Amino acid sequence: MARVFMKGCEAIAEAAVRSGCRFFAGYPITPQNEIPEYMSRRMPEVGGVFVQGESEVASINMIFGAAQTGTRAMTSSSSCGISLMSEGLSFLAGARVPMVVVNVQRGGPGIGAIQPAQQDYLQATKASGNGGFQMMVLAPSTVQEAVDMTFAAFDYAQRDRNPVMVLADGVIGTIMEPVTLPEARSSEQVAELKASCRSWALVGHDLSCEPRALVDSGDWDTKGMEQKNIEASALYESWKKDAQAEELFLDDAEVVVAAYGISGRIARSAVSLLRQEGLKVGLIRPKTVNPFPFESFDKLDYHRVKAILDVEMSIPAQMLYDVRMAVRGRCGISTCLHSGGEILGRHEIMDSVRGLFK
Amino acid sequence: MERNLMAAGFGGQGIMTMGKLLAESVCRSTDKNVTFFPSYGAEQRGGTANCYVVISDEEVGAPLGDRMDDLIVMNDPSLHKFLYKLVPGGTLFINNSIVRSEISRTDVRVVKAPVTEMALELGNAKVLNVIMLGVYIGYTQIVPENVIWDTIEHKLANKTSLLPLNRKAFEAGLTLGRQQRGAV
Amino acid sequence: MEKIYTRTKMLNNDVVSGFCPGCMHSTLFKLIGEVIEELQIENKVALVLGVGCCGLAKGYVTYDNTTCGHGRACATATGVKRANPETIVFTYQGDGDLASIGLAETMSAANRGENITVVFVNNGIYGMTGGQMAPTTLVGMKASTAPRGRDPKEHGYPMHMCEILNQLTAPYYLERTSCNNPANVVKTKNAIKKAFQNQIDGKGFSMVEVVTSCPTNWGLDPLKSLDFLEEKMLKEFPLGVIRDKSREEN
Numbered sequence: 184m185a186r187v188f189m190k191g192c193e194a195i196a197e198a199a200v201r202s203g204c205r206f207f208a209g210y211p212i213t214p215q216n217e218i219p220e221y222m223s224r225r226m227p228e229v230g231g232v233f234v235q236g237e238s239e240v241a242s243i244n245m246i247f248g249a250a251q252t253g254t255r256a257m258t259s260s261s262s263c264g265i266s267l268m269s270e271g272l273s274f275l276a277g278a279r280v281p282m283v284v285v286n287v288q289r290g291g292p293g294i295g296a297i298q299p300a301q302q303d304y305l306q307a308t309k310a311s312g313n314g315g316f317q318m319m320v321l322a323p324s325t326v327q328e329a330v331d332m333t334f335a336a337f338d339y340a341q342r343d344r345n346p347v348m349v350l351a352d353g354v355i356g357t358i359m360e361p362v363t364l365p366e367a368r369s370s371e372q373v374a375e376l377k378a379s380c381r382s383w384a385l386v387g388h389d390l391s392c393e394p395r396a397l398v399d400s401g402d403w404d405t406k407g408m409e410q411k412n413i414e415a416s417a418l419y420e421s422w423k424k425d426a427q428a429e430e431l432f433l434d435d436a437e438v439v440v441a442a443y444g445i446s447g448r449i450a451r452s453a454v455s456l457l458r459q460e461g462l463k464v465g466l467i468r469p470k471t472v473n474p475f476p477f478e479s480f481d482k483l484d485y486h487r488v489k490a491i492l493d494v495e496m497s498i499p500a501q502m503l504y505d506v507r508m509a510v511r512g513r514c515g516i517s518t519c520l521h522s523g524g525e526i527l528g529r530h531e532i533m534d535s536v537r538g539l540f541k
Numbered sequence: 542m543e544r545n546l547m548a549a550g551f552g553g554q555g556i557m558t559m560g561k562l563l564a565e566s567v568c569r570s571t572d573k574n575v576t577f578f579p580s581y582g583a584e585q586r587g588g589t590a591n592c593y594v595v596i597s598d599e600e601v602g603a604p605l606g607d608r609m610d611d612l613i614v615m616n617d618p619s620l621h622k623f624l625y626k627l628v629p630g631g632t633l634f635i636n637n638s639i640v641r642s643e644i645s646r647t648d649v650r651v652v653k654a655p656v657t658e659m660a661l662e663l664g665n666a667k668v669l670n671v672i673m674l675g676v677y678i679g680y681t682q683i684v685p686e687n688v689i690w691d692t693i694e695h696k697l698a699n700k701t702s703l704l705p706l707n708r709k710a711f712e713a714g715l716t717l718g719r720q721q722r723g724a725v
Numbered sequence: 726m727e728k729i730y731t732r733t734k735m736l737n738n739d740v741v742s743g744f745c746p747g748c749m750h751s752t753l754f755k756l757i758g759e760v761i762e763e764l765q766i767e768n769k770v771a772l773v774l775g776v777g778c779c780g781l782a783k784g785y786v787t788y789d790n791t792t793c794g795h796g797r798a799c800a801t802a803t804g805v806k807r808a809n810p811e812t813i814v815f816t817y818q819g820d821g822d823l824a825s826i827g828l829a830e831t832m833s834a835a836n837r838g839e840n841i842t843v844v845f846v847n848n849g850i851y852g853m854t855g856g857q858m859a860p861t862t863l864v865g866m867k868a869s870t871a872p873r874g875r876d877p878k879e880h881g882y883p884m885h886m887c888e889i890l891n892q893l894t895a896p897y898y899l900e901r902t903s904c905n906n907p908a909n910v911v912k913t914k915n916a917i918k919k920a921f922q923n924q925i926d927g928k929g930f931s932m933v934e935v936v937t938s939c940p941t942n943w944g945l946d947p948l949k950s951l952d953f954l955e956e957k958m959l960k961e962f963p964l965g966v967i968r969d970k971s972r973e974e975n
Binding site: 187 | 568569574578599604605606
Binding site: 205206208232234236237238240241242244245246247248249250251252254256270271274278385386387388389390391395396397398399400401403 | 734766767768769770771773780783784787788789790791792793794797800801802803804805806807808809811812813814829830832833837
């Protein structure tokens with residue numbers, strides 16, 4: 184397939200359409216407005232539905248309704264808007280309804296800044312709403328990865344009957360890069376994917392020949408509710424096999440940089456430049472931040488690795504909690520951080536790494 | 542090989558279009574990696590507007606590098622704010638119709654182009670960005686001139702009446718850029 | 726002997742409803758069940774339940790249903806209906822749900838003219854949480870969060886949802902009914918049937934507001950509750966058709 188030059192947000196939207204997304208509801212917020220704008224043009228072309236919700240709260244609950252019919256559905260927002268969606272996400276996860284949510288992160292907390300940041304890591308990976316539910320969280324570092332991950336996110340969601348988050352940021356959302364788009368699923372394939380959900384879907388079953396569907400995040404019976412929690416917990420455990428990371432120069436690395444998303448690509452570039460200087464530095468770039476790629480850190484030879492440098496666009500650092508759990512005290516961890524819409528420069532990362540070799 | 546460009550000015554000067562035309566041309570005509578990253582103020586009109594274009598044989602790491610090989614400056618505030626980002630030996634392109642300040646560095650090459658005046662001479666102030674793109678391409682030859690023009694034609698497919706004006710603007714910029722290149 | 730009445734199949738015989746004695750939710754679910762059967766939509770009906778006492782219905786009804794976030798029923802129903810237009814979808818919401826926390830979702834779905842049916846149960850008080858003040862609580866009426874009674878200076882006045890939605894252009898049908906006597910029960914059933922028929926015909930947003938009692942949280946026995954409903958509630962919330970676009974069409 185030929186390369187096309189696309190903006191991150193639009194590429195994410197197109198990838199969703201090609202994966203079979205046929206319902207989108209969202210509310211304007213910078214820097215992700217190109218996703219709903221694109222969907223408002225594209226959905227009618229493929230027989231799908233676009234609704235501009237009256238709020239993020241309404242939008243996620245529209246998704247709750249649409250996705251319950253088995254229709255592949257997506258919403259997108261940014262940071263403070265995602266917070267408003269946490270109620271709906273909790274219902275979706277509690278009722279085990281598949282959907283995809285894209286967070287194009289901006290500075291925070293509160294209204295923060297409209298510029299790119301990575302300040303929603305813990306919210307995305309640990310506590311996206313009440314009740315201790317989890318989502319798979321995919322973290323793209325290029326527009327191409329955003330496309331591939333969005334496409335795959337719908338399949339993960341349907342496999343698990345659970346929401347999946349694509350955790351992007353304002354840079355990934357607004358940069359333009361050449362991308363190769365995946366082949367679009369045909370309308371027949373999309374219809375089949377929907378039909379395969381019928382047994383549990385809220386479609387109005389023919390009660391004379393089918394059991395009814397009860398799509399419910401709750402249970403009045405506490406034993407029943409606990410059982411739902413146990414089943415969900417088993418699902419979250421099963422994600423270990425899905426962990427993905429880019430690993431670079433780990434064989435002889437003495438300092439390893441850990442960074443995801445936009446920070447990950449800036450770090451990759453810094454690591455390559457430092458290698459040219461002869462410094463033995465490596466990179467672990469989690470592509471899935473939930474599940475976190477703990478194995479990549481277990482593979483390191485801690486007799487050789489002197490330090491890990493956690494690089495992220497969040498002050499205080501957030502991925503650091505997972506990095507600490509991964510390293511388990513086997514070496515020191517330093518940080519190189521920016522926040523609030525300030526974007527990391529690779530020379531800052533390079534200086535931090537050089538400092539660790541001294 | 543990696544080349545970093547930053548273009549900066551006021552919103553409304555067509556900075557983003559200029560950067561996008563360049564980046565899209567690279568995508569269309571080469572196998573190179575290229576990124577275009579826009580950076581806006583919160584205002585819908587009249588705020589600051591900057592964009593970064595990175596062209597690279599490798600995967601692009603930082604879509605907005607902290608060291609620029611080329612810097613296009615369309616107004617005074619941008620000169621003061623961003624001149625430090627230019628690498629020693631880098632090239633500064635300035636719209637000297639508007640940018641009147643002294644250039645405080647001597648370790649960079651300077652290409653002056655009065656693109657606002659040139660645009661007004663052509664009868665439309667809006668084409669200053671196309672002129673500046675011509676200057677940049679004429680000077681750097683980073684992408685074949687005809688590839689950029691193809692992209693402009695493609696973008697104006699629904700507004701073909703604007704093509705002659707844009708052609709003149711692009712040519713005027715190219716001529717000035719080529720002249721200054723020869724002068725180095 | 727001819728059988729002239731049977732219990733609707735749309736209610737689960739094995740499940741105790743969980744509603745208090747004298748509560749009108751049971752009556753309403755019976756009426757809705759009968760309407761579903763009469764319109765022969767039992768093979769394509771889906772219920773979006775609000776949060777509160779109405780949520781007790783999820784095991785009580787026999788057909789597809791979901792419980793959504795508090796106040797979000799109109800948004801969720803929008804999603805269901807738009808994604809699967811052949812499904813006949815209705816919401817069932819109380820006053821706290823529809824008129825307080827869900828006001829934006831209700832207004833916006835009505836304003837978009839979503840082709841859904843809304844059954845709005847207004848008893849002027851929060852039931853499940855224990856008698857707190859609702860947007861529809863009468864002036865002077867005591868609530869567990871307004872122990873001296875609703876004071877307009879502090880709490881404003883009861884909200885009239887049918888009249889508020891009547892300010893919008895899109896809604897197709899708005900009617901307020903009650904279930905305080907047999908005649909009104911019949912009227913309520915007819916209104917609900919019409920609201921479903923409108924959806925089947927693709928007419929758009931239809932809402933039936935049913936003024937009901939809450940003996941438990943009003944602190945009155947079921948019979949006295951009926952008196953209070955008739956003397957106080959219906960004075961504040963007069964019954965009748967507020968909007969019916971089919972009349973303009975004919």
